[in-house]
Amino acid sequence: SAVISQKPSRDICQRGTSLTIQCQVDSQVTMMFWYRQQPGQSLTLIATANQGSEATYESGFVIDKFPISRPNLTFSTLTVSNMSPEDSSIYLCSVEPRQGVETQYFGPGTRLLVL
Amino acid sequence: AQSVAQPEDQVNVAEGNPLTVKCTYSVSGNPYLFWYVQYPNRGLQFLLKYITGDNLVKGSYGFEAEFNKSQTSFHLKKPSALVSDSALYFCAVKEYGNKLVFGAGTILRVKS
Numbered sequence: 001s002a003v004i005s006q007k008p009s010r011d012i013c014q015r016g017t018s019l020t021i022q023c024q025v026d027s028q029v030t031m032m033f034w035y036r037q038q039p040g041q042s043l044t045l046i047a048t049a050n051q052g053s054e055a056t057y058e059s060g061f062v063i064d065k066f067p068i069s070r071p072n073l074t075f076s077t078l079t080v081s082n083m084s085p086e087d088s089s090i091y092l093c094s095v096e097p098r099q100g101v102e103t104q105y106f107g108p109g110t111r112l113l114v115l
Numbered sequence: 116a117q118s119v120a121q122p123e124d125q126v127n128v129a130e131g132n133p134l135t136v137k138c139t140y141s142v143s144g145n146p147y148l149f150w151y152v153q154y155p156n157r158g159l160q161f162l163l164k165y166i167t168g169d170n171l172v173k174g175s176y177g178f179e180a181e182f183n184k185s186q187t188s189f190h191l192k193k194p195s196a197l198v199s200d201s202a203l204y205f206c207a208v209k210e211y212g213n214k215l216v217f218g219a220g221t222i223l224r225v226k227s
Contacts, residue, residue, distance in 0.1 A: 001161070033215075042205065043159075043217045058214075092158055102147050102166060104215055106159040 002027055002097050004107035012113045013083055020079045021110045023093030028073035031096035033104065034066070038089045046091075049076040083114045117142045119208045121218035128196045130227045136191040138206030138218060148189040149207040149215070150180055159205065165189060176200070196225045 003026040013019050023032065032049040047055040047068055055068035070076040080087050093107040119140045128134045140146055150162040163174025170182045180191045191204060206218040 004158075042219045045214055048214075094159075102209070102211075103149070103161055103164055105161060106151070108158040111156075 001103075001105050002029055002095050004093060004095060004105060006091075006093055006107040006110050008110060009108065010111035010113075012115060015084050015114055017083055018079055018081045019083065019112060020077050021091055021093075023076045023078070023107055025074045025095055027097065029095040029097045030073075031104075032070060032076045033094045033096075034068060034076070034078045035092045035094060035106075036089045037092060037109070043092065046078070049078075080112065083112075085114045088112055088114045117146075117208055117210055117213060117216050119206050119216055119218040121204075121206055121221045123221050124219075125222040125224065127224045127226065130198055130225050131195050134193050134196040134200070134223065134225070136204050136206075136221045136223060138189045138191065139187050140189060140206075140208040141187065142208060142210050144210045146189075147209045147211065148180075148182060149209075150174065150178070150189075150191050151205045151207065153203040153205065153220075155202075162191070162204075196223075198225045198227050201225045 005024045007022045034046040035043045037043050045058050046061045047057045049055050049068050049070040051070045067079045090109045090111050092109045094104045096104050148165040151159040153159050162178050163172050165172045165182045173179045178193050182189050201224050203220050205220050207215050209215045
């Protein structure tokens with residue numbers, strides 16, 4: 001399985017500001033994803049991070065609010081823009097190492113609190 | 116559309132007793148089924164998966180799950196629970212080429 005790290009592990013931010021979360025994988029992977037886990041809730045897919053092209057967003061999530069970059073096969077960033085307290089969540093990066101493997105592995109998550 | 120249900124918000128079991136965490140799913144094609152565990156202040160850890168083959172799947176930490184196509188279920192089981200198994204458990208389903216969809220999660224509490 002892939003080893004995934006996320007930075008920062010947690011942060012407290014003021015409303016109206018933006019935070020960029022980094023996801024680093026120890027090997028090249030085909031697919032990278034970003035999820036949100038609101039307090040006491042399950043995981044919701046935000047978007048699929050596509051290498052070299054624009055991310056594919058799920059219904060209810062837009063690029064202006066959650067811009068995503070994926071410059072190569074081992075790294076991606078998610079920015080939470082113009083934050084409000086409703087953005088307080090755990091944000092998780094996940095990867096599918098190879099097509100056909102079908103198992104997603106998750107990073108440790110970034111705990112975000114917006115005041 | 117694919118979906119997964121975990122009917123129990125919480126499962127309580129005594130240490131040493133067998134445990135079952137229930138999961139049912141709905142897909143139009145062949146399901147790929149997964150169980151993940153989340154410990155407090157940690158990310159999700161992969162436990163096991165069913166893709167094809169034997170209906171009884173064995174995974175990490177002594178957990179196993181049984182795929183039942185007729186009942187569209189994929190219950191997680193362990194013969195003897197440990198206090199350290201206490202965590203939040205997620206069942207997830209996908210169809211080939213589609214996104215992974217998670218259940219609401221079940222809190223497992225194992226008491227000594």
